[in-house]
Amino acid sequence: MRRMMRILVAIGLVAVGLVAGLYFAGTPETDNVASGPSGFVLGPPAFAQTASRSFLEEEAGIAAYVKVDQAIDIGQLRASFSVVEQLEESYVTGQISIPELEENWHPHLFVTNDGWIVAYHTKYEPTSTMLTSWITHEDTTLTGTTLELAVHEVLRSAGIGPSGIMEEVQYYHFQFPLADRIMLIREDESSGNQDDFYLTIPAGLGILDASWIAYDSVGGWSGIRIDGQGLAEGFHGIKVGDLLPRLRTGTRHTISVWRGDYGVVLLYQAP
Numbered sequence: 001m002r003r004m005m006r007i008l009v010a011i012g013l014v015a016v017g018l019v020a021g022l023y024f025a026g027t028p029e030t031d032n033v034a035s036g037p038s039g040f041v042l043g044p045p046a047f048a049q050t051a052s053r054s055f056l057e058e059e060a061g062i063a064a065y066v067k068v069d070q071a072i073d074i075g076q077l078r079a080s081f082s083v084v085e086q087l088e089e090s091y092v093t094g095q096i097s098i099p100e101l102e103e104n105w106h107p108h109l110f111v112t113n114d115g116w117i118v119a120y121h122t123k124y125e126p127t128s129t130m131l132t133s134w135i136t137h138e139d140t141t142l143t144g145t146t147l148e149l150a151v152h153e154v155l156r157s158a159g160i161g162p163s164g165i166m167e168e169v170q171y172y173h174f175q176f177p178l179a180d181r182i183m184l185i186r187e188d189e190s191s192g193n194q195d196d197f198y199l200t201i202p203a204g205l206g207i208l209d210a211s212w213i214a215y216d217s218v219g220g221w222s223g224i225r226i227d228g229q230g231l232a233e234g235f236h237g238i239k240v241g242d243l244l245p246r247l248r249t250g251t252r253h254t255i256s257v258w259r260g261d262y263g264v265v266l267l268y269q270a271p
Contacts, residue, residue: 064147
């Protein structure tokens with residue numbers, strides 16, 4: 001029984017979906033174009049042209065960033081970090097605690113004294129890691145991603161009001177610089193029955209990265225499969241993984257889930 005199926009963000013799919021034919025559907029009888037007039041586009045921060053670029057290109061994966069129009073006291077902010085990786089006069093890197101989120105899912109931070117705030121998961125973590133707080137806390141907006149929660153905590157710790165700033169947060173994947181669109185999908189199936197949804201990727205649409213996330217707060221008979229092949233079954237807690245090797249263009253993939261919360265993230269280049 002279907003309880004909830006949400007396409008949370010479909011970036012640029014009014015143009016991309018209608019022209020290129022990216023389909024996402026909840027029943028085998030109909031293929032509904034996953035389209036939406038709003039969302040965000042992936043793009044690099046302005047400081048990526050400086051020496052900081054090499055550091056983030058070597059370490060960072062998916063990232064959220066913003067520039068505030070005031071100085072940030074690095075010494076004051078450092079006291080709020082749960083982990084300090086590097087501390088310099090002009091910047092600090094590390095991690096900050098996020099309420100109700102286990103430490104191993106906390107993103108990393110790069111904050112400069114001239115106002116840049118970058119929250120990121122490392123390149124070794126699947127992009128879907130950013131959905132950890134979504135699937136465990138029923139958040140349905142971008143402010144519920146681990147990355148935006150981390151940015152919000154930095155602002156709070158630095159004594160900067162988030163109003164008007166969080167709306168300016170942008171996203172970028174440092175390992176996939178050609179990716180300029182992102183699609184986030186969430187599925188909730190807690191009845192215990194199998195629930196299927198369908199994804200078709202047309203030829204010519206450049207999917208650069210695809211990953212999944214699954215959460216079961218109870219443990220036991222829960223799972224996620226793609227085209228009948230298991231990704232995670234009978235687990236407890238949160239699981240993440242790579243989906244790209246399982247996807248084929250021009251094929252309607254069947255993603256089956258039961259008892260749990262699930263998410264899929266696609267990064268692609270608009271044609």
